[in-house]
Amino acid sequence: MIKDSEITSKVLVLSHCLLNKSTRWWQNNKPIERNRGLASQLIELASMLNVGVIQMPCPEFTLCGNPRPPRTKDEYEMLPGFIEHCGKMAKLVAEQIKTLITMSEKPRIEILAVIGVKRSPSCAVNSAIRRVGCGKHAEEEGIFMGFLRRELLKENLSPPFLEFDFDKPEEIKGDLIKVFNIC
Numbered sequence: 183m184i185k186d187s188e189i190t191s192k193v194l195v196l197s198h199c200l201l202n203k204s205t206r207w208w209q210n211n212k213p214i215e216r217n218r219g220l221a222s223q224l225i226e227l228a229s230m231l232n233v234g235v236i237q238m239p240c241p242e243f244t245l246c247g248n249p250r251p252p253r254t255k256d257e258y259e260m261l262p263g264f265i266e267h268c269g270k271m272a273k274l275v276a277e278q279i280k281t282l283i284t285m286s287e288k289p290r291i292e293i294l295a296v297i298g299v300k301r302s303p304s305c306a307v308n309s310a311i312r313r314v315g316c317g318k319h320a321e322e323e324g325i326f327m328g329f330l331r332r333e334l335l336k337e338n339l340s341p342p343f344l345e346f347d348f349d350k351p352e353e354i355k356g357d358l359i360k361v362f363n364i365c
Contacts, residue, residue: 191289192233195296197305198240200224200346205243223351231362233294238275241268241304241326255303255310258325272329280337293341295361298327300347307345
């Protein structure tokens with residue numbers, strides 16, 4: 183028999199555009215499907231693993247809306263108010279996650295992972311684009327993800343951070359299954 187303290191519900195914390203691609207920077211030269219719907223591969227996998235999801239707000243969309251010009255991490259860092267906006271949003275998200283964990287008893291909520299977006303200036307985990315020459319993927323996190331990681335650490339939370347690549351959506355499956363089997 184399973185003890186009440188052992189009943190858990192695993193949850194993924196997702197970047198906003200993974201559940202609502204219409205908030206992504208509008209890419210005129212890409213197929214329209216790239217900006218409609220959701221990242222179905224990720225949702226199908228979460229459903230298969232019986233994992234819940236939490237959708238974080240999009241810092242770029244909530245400050246700039248759509249359409250908005252393409253920007254690198256450097257350009258967002260120079261955009262008036264964007265750094266402060268990301269800091270405030272990250273604090274709210276970290277507080278929400280902490281509340282979900284501390285207020286859940288049966289089932290106890292466990293954060294399986296935070297999933298960001300590859301090459302995003304805000305939500306990349308380790309591939310933010312900086313203006314270096316003609317644009318380069320820096321091996322660093324996006325602005326919002328950096329704030330979120332620090333805010334979660336203040337709450338003594340350190341879930342794994344994974345990255346979803348819209349160009350290679352199948353890659354998340356292996357990463358997520360590894361994390362799922364560890365937990």
